[in-house]
Amino acid sequence: MGRLRTLTRRQLVLVAGAAVLCAAVAGTALTGHFGAALTVLGVFFAGLLAGLLLIARRLTGLATAHRKAQQDVRTILEQTQRRVLGAVEELLLNAGDRHRELTDKLAAQQKSAAHGTDHLLRAQTREIEGLFQLFQDFTARAPMPSSGGFALNPTDLLGLLHLVRTRKPRLVLELGSGTSTVWMAYVLQQTGGKLVSLDHETGYAQKTREALEQHGLTDVAEVRDAPLRPVVLDGRTFPWYDVDACADLTDVDLLVIDGPPEKTGPDARYPAMRVLESRLADRATILFDDANRAAEQAALLKWVETIEGLTQEGEALGRHAVLSYDRLRSRNPACSTASR
Ligand SMILES: C[S@@+](CC[C@H](N)C(=O)[O-])C[C@H]1O[C@@H](n2cnc3c(N)ncnc32)[C@H](O)[C@@H]1O
Known part of the structure; x- marks a missing residue:
């Protein structure tokens, strides 16, 4: 009874139809109407066969739909995979470019810093030589104001x-x-x-x-x-x-x-x-x-x-x-x- 409650209306009609046909076969056979019983039995089997054919057709349709859904999922997966791979490749390429760019900049800055230090050292040497020459044979009567900065070097x-x-x-x-x-x-x-x-x-x-x-x-x-x-x-x-x-x-x-x-x-x-x-x-x-x-x-x-x-x-x-x-x-x- 519990199972019967889970059936759809159409399934209930089919079960009821089958029960009626079985009852009709039994009734006609018991009353000695074997011809009628055979006819009803024939109708029953014809209906059963039609039902089985219908079910087989439905199952084929479902299998086709399932295969198509699987195919769709596979296509989507492949596309996603391709996109992710493409994005990762681009990221790696960009990271490589950025790394090269930073390395070049760093090298240029190191070169310019070395050049600047060299320039500064040479300028300082010149200024020290200048100071020696300024104070050679010169005695100031008071401390001399400083040179450089606001004043002449x-x-x-x-x-x-x-x-x-x-x-x-x-x-x-x-x-x-x-x-x-x-x-x-x-x-x-x-x-x-x-x-x-x-x-x-x-x-x-x-x-x-x-x-x-x-x-x-x-x-x-x-x-x-x-x-x-x-x-x-x-x-x-x-x-x-x-x-x-x-x-x-x-x-x-x-x-x-x-x-x-x-x-x-x-x-x-x-x-x-x-x-x-x-x-x-x-x-x-x-x-x-x-x-x-x-x-x-x-x-x-x-x-x-x-x-x-x-x-x-x-x-x-x-x-x-x-x-x-x-x-x-x-x-x-x-x-x-x-x-x-
Ligand atoms: C380029 S500086 C001139 C410096 C000056 N010819 C020399 O070599 O010592 C220009 C101006 O700096 C200002 N100045 C002078 N003595 C200064 C000091 N001790 N500190 C800062 N500025 C000063 C003055 O107003 C001056 O006109």
């Missing part, structure tokens, strides 16, 4: 002092005071020249003045306050030293351009030669510090292009460039060639 100081010793300027004008002011004043005390140094920072101007006093150099050098004021050149405005601070100066035969600092504005030092050309002696020397920087390079090129009689001298030892100015040549090239 020993090699640049050496170049500057060599110019002062060999060209013996009568009047030096320096833009930007500091250590170089003290060193130049010592040499000028021997060669008999004078130095005026302009500074836009009153605090540093005072500091240099105090250093000059400590070293007993106030008779040779003076520091003037020259706050930055707008100077208009070719339609451009530059913050540059107050020109009144050097209004009384003429015949400057050595101009040292080491200010204003670049932080005061773009092309901070460009106005120097344009403003001061008229204050130079007929023949003058210009030492231009930090000439290796882009803005200073551009200023230097423009000066040489636009100021007649101005030429750059040889190769620089340190960071500075040396220029010479010849007013006579600028007015009469033939006369200058003859006088040389």
Whole structure:
């Protein structure tokens, strides 16, 4: 009975039909109607055969569907496998490329670090040699202010002092005071020249003045306050030293351009030669510090292009460039060639 409850309606109808046919066979046989019993039995077996055929057909259909489902699953599995393999391969390739890239970068950085260290070592050696030469046969009357950093490097100081010793300027004008002011004043005390140094920072101007006093150099050098004021050149405005601070100066035969600092504005030092050309002696020397920087390079090129009689001298030892100015040549090239 329990099993009967699990049957579907169609199965119940079939079971009931089979039971009716069995009852009909039994009834007809028991009542002596063997012909009828045989007919019903025939119908029963025909129905049974039809049912078996139906079941066989269904089973074949199910087997086909099962095979197809298996095939589909296999196809999906193969596709997934291919995709995963492809992704892993790509990952490995990318990792390989990245690894190569990183190795190359590392090698380049190691090379550049080695190059940088080498460069630094060579520069330091040069500066140490410069320091030895600076202090050779020189006794300062007080501790010397430090070189390098904000001030000229020993090699640049050496170049500057060599110019002062060999060209013996009568009047030096320096833009930007500091250590170089003290060193130049010592040499000028021997060669008999004078130095005026302009500074836009009153605090540093005072500091240099105090250093000059400590070293007993106030008779040779003076520091003037020259706050930055707008100077208009070719339609451009530059913050540059107050020109009144050097209004009384003429015949400057050595101009040292080491200010204003670049932080005061773009092309901070460009106005120097344009403003001061008229204050130079007929023949003058210009030492231009930090000439290796882009803005200073551009200023230097423009000066040489636009100021007649101005030429750059040889190769620089340190960071500075040396220029010479010849007013006579600028007015009469033939006369200058003859006088040389
Ligand atoms: C390039 S530095 C000039 C340095 C100077 N020609 C020398 O070689 O010592 C430009 C400016 O630095 C400032 N300065 C001077 N002494 C300084 C110091 N001890 N520390 C920092 N800046 C200083 C001044 O205002 C100066 O105009």
